[in-house]
Amino acid sequence: MKIALFTDETGWHTRQLQAALRARGAEGRCIDLADCRIDTTAAWHGLVIPGFGRELPDAALVRGIAGGSFEQVTKRLGVLHALRELGVPVYNDARAIERSVDKSMTSLLLHAAGIPTPPTWATESLAEARRIAMREGAAGHALVLKPLFGSQGKGLQLVGDVAGAHHPVPELGPVYGSLAYLQRFVPAATDPGFDWRVLVVGARAVTAMRRVSAGWIHNVAQGARCEPAELTPALAALAKRAAAALAMDYAGVDMIPCASGTQVLELNGVAAWRGLQRVTGFNIARAIVDDLLDRKLAAARAGLRA
């Protein structure tokens, strides 16, 4: 069995996945989606996946998609969409990756599913964004301005009422792609503050950690410390509902405590798990590979036979 590991970076994660696949008698081949092509003269299916010749992988696992031009990313996602249409299970599916990469779609779907998530706005109008920040600021709220496709806590800033002073929405330059995505800020309930990262694999929440830092941006990439956290039934249930709302095979769910309960901030469809693995007892790559082979691939094969 040959599994495509789509990644723009080989290293710890891909080695973990390859080892877990090997343990199941499968082979994981690393391929950069940037190197995949469409060539309608090459094979009946029209795709060129380096290392697979005219064949298609038995399944694909998406570990990373490099940033690029709108055209390049469209082609890369197109390859993932095409694989699914050709009956190759893709983990996470391109549609799930799109839903989770776009923070505004994530917010919309969480809201529609009745999952607690802070109030959110996405607008192309700077004037409208400033009006929202004024209105929210007058009610004593700060808002987090985020890049729509942001990750690792990069490019986040507070606007609205920040410690009693009004911070207007800045010019929405290239970092924000001329789009304001605003989410109401949830103030820390503890000092230092923290958030939760819960990993959902298949329909199960499998493990959780706290990310603790003095600053309010609790990403590991921003220096937050990972601490083991108990995966309570309430946290697990909320993370599972969030992953289901976006139809994700696996997801890193960011959640934050607040006075009224726990709020879901965002979901990661190509989540890294190195920090989480350090504080968790079981092998995460194995859980992902087992779910891919035993649930997703098995369902695709059962569908073919039916």
Ligand SMILES: Nc1ncnc2c1ncn2[C@@H]1O[C@H](COP(=O)(O)OP(=O)(O)O)[C@@H](O)[C@H]1O
């Ligand atoms: N609305 C919010 N209220 C409080 N903290 C937030 C809020 N949004 C983001 N944060 C903090 O910033 C971090 C990064 O935000 P997130 O939405 O997860 O974007 P990224 O994709 O960059 O991880 C969160 O993990 C959390 O610690």
Ligand SMILES: [Mg+2]
């Ligand atoms: Mg996050």
